[in-house]
Amino acid sequence: PGPHSAYAGRSTVVDLAADAWGGRGGPPRDGCGDATLKNGVALMKTQARSLRGQAVDIHKLDLSSRTARITVSGPVSVDANGQVNADLTIKLQDPKAVAAILATAIPEQKSQIEQGFAGLALLGNEPSMPLKVVKGKVSLGFIPLGKIKPLD
Template sequence: MSSSEAKPTYSRRFMWLAIFIVLLIGAYTAGWFYLAGKVTERVNATLALVNRDGVTAECANPVVRGYPFRLELSCDSLGYEDTGRNIVATVGSLSTAAQVYQPMRVVAELDGPLRAALPGLPQLWLDWDNLRASARLARPLPQILSVEAGGFSGQTDPDEGDPVMLFSAEKVEGHLRPNGADLDGAGSFAGLEIDAAAVGGRTIPVLNGSGDATLANGVAFVLSRAASLRGQSGTIRSLDLSTGPNTGVSLSGTFSVGADGLLDADLKVGIRDPKGVAAALSTAFPEAAKQINNGFAGLALLGDASSMPLKIVRGKAMLGFIPLAEIPPLS
């Protein structure tokens, strides 16, 4: 074959390759805009589903962008109002993103502040340095939902008068995932400082905490939008509150709430460094310092780590053999 014959063949192959690439890019672009349209439809459908029975939700100026490799949805602000429950909340801009090749995994960033009006409470102003969330979308609930915030703080709304500082925390995070019909939840916070003005001038030490629990039939509970835990049960694998690396209180066990709201529970209370816990409680509740120190003196004899059973039967609580106050029915 001569060189003059090879050149046209090579040119034709290059031409067809170029046409294929152009068609591929065109098809991909059409697919991206199709998905972007579906995202917009889903946002509108979700808002329409929420906006009923006295509830109004708003995503201001929704925009989908991110071509070619991402699908990003942004809203200038979010708003929610439930006239029946007297709940109003507004928050700053929302930005969510998903990779085109992994559209069910969504990450989001939310700007503060969150301003909320709740029945029986002063208007709240919650803010943070950064707040990120991630989810693996599925039906009927996401496979997992995680939220993490740094520099989290709360105060009363400054637009309603002189603001009162409530709390601040270095870090807060929470995680939820369906486990069959049940719902698993875990969370933690670090460096929580509760302002004395929020607790009647009491001095509360800096706190760290974590929790890990399961709500039986929790998926149905969430989907039903139930406002009460009546008829529910669950397991607390761990619930921990500490004032230092070796000082704190933990709780674990099972619980159930009757149809009448009365609580039943079979729990274990663990105490690390009883003297340190007593000192923290005495500082927070000086009027009961004598009773606190006397009560924890016996626990200190059991060592630096001790535990006691906490049983609650029809709202009546017993710590070991010590009767505690009755717990009123849960609403």
């Protein structure tokens, strides 16, 4: 395999690490996804133990909890310092239910989440918008969601 080889995988159950939210858990969630890890074959052969310097293209990742559903697609990378960067498109089903989950998981951003998602409700029951992560700072459209700590 050359330097541009890739590894594609599919998952039928997704368990988000509570560590990404500062050790806080959330409601039960199910999901499935399809993504391509850049240079995946080479990484599997070397059994790399760090996410730093890695990149993945998410073709489609579906996460759900009861009536709330989030569908995500786009590129994600981790720089040499462990900072996450992403340029994703996110589609929400039942934004009010998604807002309730996020407000519980990120209580310090509760008022911003509730205000932002009140506006999203005007866009219908399945709005689509950009989800950006720049050096670990996460925002959903104009709604700041917090920060992801550097990864190992």
